[in-house]
Amino acid sequence: MKPTRTSRIATLMGAGMLLVLASGCAIPPPAVTAAPASHAASVAAPTFPAATWQAWPAPAAGSACQRELQAARDYVHTLDTTALMAVRDGRVLFSEGPVERVSIVFSVRKSILSMMYGKYVASGAIDLSRTLADVGMDDAVGGLLPIERQARLRDLLAARSGVYHAAANGGDDAAAAPARGSQAPGSYFLYNNWDFNAAGTAFERLTGRSIYQAFADDLATPLQLQDFAPVRHARSGDARKSEHLAYPFYLSTRDMARLGLLALNQGQWHGQPLLPPGWVAQMTAQTTPAAHMHPARTARRGFGYGTLWWLLEKEPAGSPLHGAYMAWGVHGQYILVVPARSMVIAHKREVPVGGHWNVSWVGPTEFLRVARMLVTARCGSDDAG
Numbered sequence: 233m234k235p236t237r238t239s240r241i242a243t244l245m246g247a248g249m250l251l252v253l254a255s256g257c258a259i260p261p262p263a264v265t266a267a268p269a270s271h272a273a274s275v276a277a278p279t280f281p282a283a284t285w286q287a288w289p290a291p292a293a294g295s296a297c298q299r300e301l302q303a304a305r306d307y308v309h310t311l312d313t314t315a316l317m318a319v320r321d322g323r324v325l326f327s328e329g330p331v332e333r334v335s336i337v338f339s340v341r342k343s344i345l346s347m348m349y350g351k352y353v354a355s356g357a358i359d360l361s362r363t364l365a366d367v368g369m370d371d372a373v374g375g376l377l378p379i380e381r382q383a384r385l386r387d388l389l390a391a392r393s394g395v396y397h398a399a400a401n402g403g404d405d406a407a408a409a410p411a412r413g414s415q416a417p418g419s420y421f422l423y424n425n426w427d428f429n430a431a432g433t434a435f436e437r438l439t440g441r442s443i444y445q446a447f448a449d450d451l452a453t454p455l456q457l458q459d460f461a462p463v464r465h466a467r468s469g470d471a472r473k474s475e476h477l478a479y480p481f482y483l484s485t486r487d488m489a490r491l492g493l494l495a496l497n498q499g500q501w502h503g504q505p506l507l508p509p510g511w512v513a514q515m516t517a518q519t520t521p522a523a524h525m526h527p528a529r530t531a532r533r534g535f536g537y538g539t540l541w542w543l544l545e546k547e548p549a550g551s552p553l554h555g556a557y558m559a560w561g562v563h564g565q566y567i568l569v570v571p572a573r574s575m576v577i578a579h580k581r582e583v584p585v586g587g588h589w590n591v592s593w594v595g596p597t598e599f600l601r602v603a604r605m606l607v608t609a610r611c612g613s614d615d616a617g
Contacts (some may be wrong), residue, residue: 261485278574279322280493280502283456285486288325288611297611301326304605311602312592313564314582315485318606319493320575326606331485334459335582338403338561341481342428344491346389346540349435350511358438360386363417364395367434371397371426372475388431389539390519392418399425400469401478403562408527421520421537423530428540429469429476443467443479454506455494457530459484479528485580492559492567492576515539516557524544533596545602553600553606564594573607 279286292299308316308328352358364370365381376397383393394417396409404425432443439446444465452460454550460483467477469501483491494500495516499507522545525531536545542560547553552572559567564581581594 251293260300262519262578277498278493279581280497281322281456281490284458285319285489286323287325288320291315291611295610297609300605300609301611302410304602304609305438307602307605311594311598312581313579313594315580316577316602317485317489318575318577319489320573322493322613325575325609325611329405329485329580330581331578332459332480333357333579333580333582334461334464334484335463335480337481337483337488337565337580338563339428340483340488340559340561340565341479342431342540343559343567344447345428345432345435345443345479347491347495347507347514348443348450349389349431349505349539350515352435352439354508354511358385358435360384360389364430369430369437371436373398373471373473377413379413379416385434386403386539388427388434389416390418390421391423391537392421392520393424393427393430394418394420395423395426395430397426398473400429400471400474400476401425405527405530421525423525425478426474426476429474429478431540432467432479433476447481450593451491451494451506454501454504455487455489455490457483457490459487472541485578488559488565488567488578488580492569492578495557496571496576516541516543518543535596553604560596562593563591564599566596566599568599568603570603570607573609577603577606 238372278455291301304326305328313329315331315333316326318326318330339566351359353360361384363382363384364376370376374397376395379393380397383395387393391424394415396406396412397407402425405423406425407420409424410420436442444462448462464482465480467479469477471477498512518536518538520537522531522534522536534546536543538557541557543555544553548557549607553570554572556568556570558569563583564579566577566579568577570576579594579599583589583591585591604605
């Protein structure tokens with residue numbers, strides 16, 4: 233616990249940001265409907281939510297499941313978490329806080345864009361082997377170097393473009409960038425918002441659709457997102473720095489969980505393919521191990537990178553988090569997909585707080601601690617007393 237925890241919690245109380253569920257009950261808030269009693273045993277096949285989520289059956293009083301979920305809840309209460317939802321086999325195992333509340337999810341946007349690319353790569357509308365020059369892309373603010381225009385679209389999606397032009401928004405490692413033109417495209421990892429924003433521009437130009445309309449049609453509508461509102465959304469940033477603007481998303485925790493559940497089920501939703509076969513495997517295949525990242529502080533985090541998704545590469549084969557991957561946004565926005573447990577965990581640390589953006593974080597160490605508690609909770613057929 234950080235020394236300023238008490239003062240921050242007092243601030244959150246004044247801003248109405250305290251977690252709203254403090255009970256030990258595993259049943260989520262009213263937006264969730266109870267599952268049929270016949271589903272009390274473990275589920276052989278995944279369940280998908282319809283208009284609302286189903287809840288995992290309430291654990292027996294005094295059971296291992298109840299004790300372990302309560303321990304997780306107690307730990308969450310020590311963090312600056314706004315809301316958290318854990319889904320197992322398509323039903324809500326654990327819910328804390330206002331999961332329906334919408335706020336900016338920062339760099340989670342990049343993992344969402346990765347999901348959106350799949351349909352258009354499969355159709356041939358987007359060829360990831362094409363270069364920026366091939367698709368007629370440059371930057372109207374100062375232009376790109378000839379070597380930078382040789383970056384492929386797949387390099388943008390892997391943060392390996394070698395383009396170190398200023399980005400329209402911050403929150404990346406651009407301050408540690410090498411000299412422009414010094415790195416061949418595809419050879420050097422740097423978490424750089426120019427890459428991610430240009431990937432958004434490429435998507436729009438090659439598909440002929442805005443990111444937000446494509447998201448609404450291709451994902452939000454079939455997934456029945458409960459809280460997504462296209463009117464909230466517009467590309468933004470400082471156009472004096474780069475023509476390629478950011479594409480912020482504003483989502484609720486429970487809608488973030490639906491996106492994670494789609495990835496968990498390999499792009500299938502109620503028997504319909506919303507993502508093409510093999511795309512989830514492609515976007516979560518490692519493009520850069522942690523040891524090859526720059527700068528050194530990014531390498532020390534210990535996460536690999538795929539196609540706009542972070543990979544938990546350090547988890548050994550016996551770990552419940554082995555093979556897990558996550559979308560990760562600043563301050564503590566996460567969508568964690570855990571195939572080994574058929575689980576998704578969505579977490580939100582809402583900002584701004586009282587009009588302030590420079591607020592405390594829920595970092596990956598704290599988030600993954602509670603995630604580990606949830607994925608190892610003995611609930612379902614292994615719910616021991």
